[in-house]
Amino acid sequence: xxxxxxxxxxxxxxxxNAGVGKxxxxxxxxxxxxxxxxxxxxxxxxxxxxxxxxxxxxxxxIWDTAGQERFRSITQSYYRSANALILTYDITCEDSFRCLxxxxxxxxxxxxxxxxxxxxxxxxxxxxxREVLRQRAEDFADAQSMLYLETSAKESDNVEKLFLDxxxxxxxxxKQNKLDNNDTAPMPGEGKTISYLSCxxxx
Amino acid sequence: xxxxxxxxxxxxxILGTGLAESVVAAACSRVGQRVLHLDRRSYYASNWASxxxxxxxxxxxxxxxxxxxxxxxxxxxxxxxxxxxxxxSSSDSSASICNLQVFCYTSEEDEEEQAPDTTEEETVRAADxxxxxxxxxxESAETREEEERRGADKGQAAQTAGEEPEAESxxxxxxxxxxxAKKKLSYAxxxxxxxxxxxxxxxxxMYSRGSLVDLLIKSNVSRYAEFKNVTRIxxxxxxxxxxxxxxxxxxxxxxxxxxxxxxxxxxxLTSCVEETEEQTAYNGRPYLxxxxxxxxxxxxxxxxxxxxxxxxxxxxxxxxxASTRQFLRCLGRYGNTPFLFPVYGLGEIPQCxxxxxxxxxxxxxxxHSVHCLLVDKHTNRCKAVIDSRGQRxxxxxxxxxxxxxxxxxxxxxxxxRFLSRAVLITDSSVLASDSExxxxxxxxxxxxxxxxxxxxxxxxxxxxxxxPGTYLVHLTCQSIGSAYQDLSPLVTRMFxxxxxxxxxxxRPAVLWCLYFNMADGSGTEVEGHDLPSNVYVCxxxxxxxxxxxxIKQAEFxxxxxxxxxxxxxxxxxxxxxxxxxxxxxxxGDTQEEEQSPQxxxxxxxxxxxxxxxxxxxxxxxxxxxHLQTEE
Numbered sequence: 001x002x003x004x005x006x007x008x009x010x011x012x013x014x015x016x017n018a019g020v021g022k023x024x025x026x027x028x029x030x031x032x033x034x035x036x037x038x039x040x041x042x043x044x045x046x047x048x049x050x051x052x053x054x055x056x057x058x059x060x061x062i063w064d065t066a067g068q069e070r071f072r073s074i075t076q077s078y079y080r081s082a083n084a085l086i087l088t089y090d091i092t093c094e095d096s097f098r099c100l101x102x103x104x105x106x107x108x109x110x111x112x113x114x115x116x117x118x119x120x121x122x123x124x125x126x127x128x129x130r131e132v133l134r135q136r137a138e139d140f141a142d143a144q145s146m147l148y149l150e151t152s153a154k155e156s157d158n159v160e161k162l163f164l165d166x167x168x169x170x171x172x173x174x175k176q177n178k179l180d181n182n183d184t185a186p187m188p189g190e191g192k193t194i195s196y197l198s199c200x201x202x203x
Numbered sequence: 204x205x206x207x208x209x210x211x212x213x214x215x216x217i218l219g220t221g222l223a224e225s226v227v228a229a230a231c232s233r234v235g236q237r238v239l240h241l242d243r244r245s246y247y248a249s250n251w252a253s254x255x256x257x258x259x260x261x262x263x264x265x266x267x268x269x270x271x272x273x274x275x276x277x278x279x280x281x282x283x284x285x286x287x288x289x290x291x292s293s294s295d296s297s298a299s300i301c302n303l304q305v306f307c308y309t310s311e312e313d314e315e316e317q318a319p320d321t322t323e324e325e326t327v328r329a330a331d332x333x334x335x336x337x338x339x340x341x342e343s344a345e346t347r348e349e350e351e352r353r354g355a356d357k358g359q360a361a362q363t364a365g366e367e368p369e370a371e372s373x374x375x376x377x378x379x380x381x382x383x384a385k386k387k388l389s390y391a392x393x394x395x396x397x398x399x400x401x402x403x404x405x406x407x408x409m410y411s412r413g414s415l416v417d418l419l420i421k422s423n424v425s426r427y428a429e430f431k432n433v434t435r436i437x438x439x440x441x442x443x444x445x446x447x448x449x450x451x452x453x454x455x456x457x458x459x460x461x462x463x464x465x466x467x468x469x470x471x472l473t474s475c476v477e478e479t480e481e482q483t484a485y486n487g488r489p490y491l492x493x494x495x496x497x498x499x500x501x502x503x504x505x506x507x508x509x510x511x512x513x514x515x516x517x518x519x520x521x522x523x524x525a526s527t528r529q530f531l532r533c534l535g536r537y538g539n540t541p542f543l544f545p546v547y548g549l550g551e552i553p554q555c556x557x558x559x560x561x562x563x564x565x566x567x568x569x570x571h572s573v574h575c576l577l578v579d580k581h582t583n584r585c586k587a588v589i590d591s592r593g594q595r596x597x598x599x600x601x602x603x604x605x606x607x608x609x610x611x612x613x614x615x616x617x618x619x620r621f622l623s624r625a626v627l628i629t630d631s632s633v634l635a636s637d638s639e640x641x642x643x644x645x646x647x648x649x650x651x652x653x654x655x656x657x658x659x660x661x662x663x664x665x666x667x668x669x670x671p672g673t674y675l676v677h678l679t680c681q682s683i684g685s686a687y688q689d690l691s692p693l694v695t696r697m698f699x700x701x702x703x704x705x706x707x708x709x710r711p712a713v714l715w716c717l718y719f720n721m722a723d724g725s726g727t728e729v730e731g732h733d734l735p736s737n738v739y740v741c742x743x744x745x746x747x748x749x750x751x752x753x754i755k756q757a758e759f760x761x762x763x764x765x766x767x768x769x770x771x772x773x774x775x776x777x778x779x780x781x782x783x784x785x786x787x788x789x790x791g792d793t794q795e796e797e798q799s800p801q802x803x804x805x806x807x808x809x810x811x812x813x814x815x816x817x818x819x820x821x822x823x824x825x826x827x828x829h830l831q832t833e834e
Contacts, residue, residue, distance in 0.1 A: 042563060045777045066558060070567075
């Protein structure tokens with residue numbers, strides 16, 4: 001895990017109602033799998049995929065909700081330090097679309113101001129069951145100045161595009177803001193002892 | 204969102220999302236227990252929570268409005284043969300939080316919107332009016348609380364009595380003072396930028412070699428949070444704030460200390476590390492006596508007693524030395540002081556453990572509680588709980604935060620001990636320096652005999668707990684009177700408020716402040732209550748600076764539940780999990796579940812090595828930095 005492995009590291013966080021296909025999107029993108037299978041997500045915090053964009057290596061760290069959205073109990077700390085948010089709903093489920101404003105409130109409350117948000121309508125393979133028209137979702141996304149994309153994790157439609165588009169956007173933003181990477185914050189970790197006193201007693 | 208029913212069978216049901224409960228949840232889930240974690244509040248972390256400014260205002264309002272305990276439905280129809288019901292406490296935090304008082308010392312409206320020729324005096328008057336208004340609000344709430352309290356606890360009511368005249372008097376005591384050149388942030392601006400505050404109900408720090416930091420590292424929960432070094436240790440003495448030299452570099456760079464003092468201090472600190480016969484001879488005698496006999500002189504005695512050991516004059520020597528050693532042991536691991544502070548506030552930490560629990564399959568539900576326990580009469584074990592929707596949920600163990608357990612069943616230290624807390628939003632640091640981004644801990648010895656020693660933590664905007672141009676100051680002490688009685692004299696001395704008199708101009712101005720008392724968790728035991736044998740009680744936050752008590756308690760509860768399991772083994776690093784695509788796609792769920800623990804174990808070793816390497820590189824850089832500072 002040396003630092004030279006990539007040029008950029010971005011944390012992408014998925015949110016949206018339970019059952020809209022968040023985990024499926026991640027697994028499809030990172031492993032090319034569908035369906036992901038339940039047991040496999042136990043103990044998995046986030047998934048990693050490194051992609052190359054215009055000759056630059058971009059490492060994407062993609063975080064899933066760990067099921068905390070089921071009873072609307074996502075921890076605030078989940079949103080912290082995310083570079084991008086993928087707000088997902090299910091195009092065959094009106095209710096998952098109607099909950100979007102609630103999700104946006106959470107984002108506004110807890111996420112970083114500069115976070116890039118993309119709205120994703122998943123399950124376009126179930127076109128015959130569609131409840132949310134594309135135009136309606138596009139208008140909503142426009143009004144909230146979000147990007148919008150429709151995907152199918154099952155058929156792998158637009159999944160690659162979703163993450164690559166996000167990566168491009170994040171690189172663009174990073175270059176603009178010269179992204180002040182917060183890596184000065186110390187992390188607790190096992191390390192060598194450097195006690196002043198032991199230094200001193202050697203003197 | 205659709206109201207889904209909870210599953211009806213768990214191994215462990217945990218009520219309350221404070222630090223101890225969250226650590227137990229993570230630990231149980233990590234080793235494969237099915238965990239249900241509930242909190243009746245709408246936010247995580249119980250009394251360990253941090254709030255945005257607006258969130259804090261809502262919290263205050265809710266406490267002030269809190270009505271009589273809600274009536275709990277009769278669930279006796281759910282009883283099966285051989286079972287009995289134990290109802291849990293239905294009132295909210297009112298038992299653990301009291302004496303809330305809010306003061307606003309800044310103008311209500313945005314000054315920019317006012318006519319430019321507004322005179323300074325007018326602004327001051329506006330501030331005073333705010334204070335008056337806020338005081339009366341706080342008082343009425345207090346009176347209400349006092350009344351409630353009188354019924355339950357006469358001793359506590361006596362404590363709060365005698366406060367009202369004082370509170371009434373300060374609006375009149377307001378002196379006319381000229382506004383400083385710097386424009387004060389208005390209350391409206393604080394509200395507007397409110398979401399960028401993260402105001403902790405508890406004020407603690409993480410000892411860099413303390414049990415919380417060790418646990419965060421060991422379990423890999425540390426990946427969910429970021430931390431900042433506490434950059435300075437300050438002390439308040441003779442009416443001034445001074446920096447305490449604690450690292451070798453500090454000692455040698457100090458301008459307050461003479462060369463002789465520097466040598467003495469280094470010699471003393473070095474000698475402390477090992478226990479000697481000379482030290483044990485002082486066991487049971489005050490630490491101050493020991494320090495006196497070390498011929499340190501008054502300066503050094505003060506530093507060692509109040510800022511390094513952080514004890515009081517009458518603390519026994521062995522305890523004082525233990526604290527001194529803990530301080531020294533933690534020095535230099537990450538920075539110049541022994542302490543770390545989590546970015547976005549302490550409220551993040553319980554949430555990080557909750558995330559770990561969820562990642563391992565724990566189920567989370569806020570705004571949801573347990574009304575009663577179903578107890579097997581013969582075994583005296585809790586078989587199931589009934590949740591706030593009347594659903595029966597079976598469990599093998601039940602863990603609850605103390606405030607959910609009715610007073611009649613709880614064994615607590617009497618009289619109930621409280622902590623006094625104050626939270627201030629100020630406009631500048633108590634000790635100006637080259638850098639505006641200092642995180643400071645200030646030790647304040649008792650102002651007079653019988654007064655409590657106060658621990659103060661000043662947070663700067665880079666901790667993401669307050670907005671640029673402000674500092675967030677937390678004061679904590681063991682309560683003697685109400686939080687206002689205990690702490691406001693100190694606030695008036697160290698800061699500029701309407702109550703401050705002469706020579707206040709150079710001190711930081713208080714824009715807004717909150718006083719409250721919180722029950723001291725150190726008085727609650729895990730066991731020994733009138734409860735079934737598989738029910739464990741977690742105490743709320745205690746008054747100490749570190750987290751030792753809470754982490755120890757969580758580990759104790761975990762081992763009571765699972766005597767043979769490891770406490771929080773490292774979670775696998777997601778980057779090291781190698782997925783076998785074919786197998787995962789082809790096999791059913793059960794097989795995968797069997798597979799994953801094995802995988803994890805393989806990865807653990809690899810991962811440990813990696814972390815070590817990483818950290819070592821980090822530490823090396825740190826050391827270099829220190830070498831530089833020493834020159």
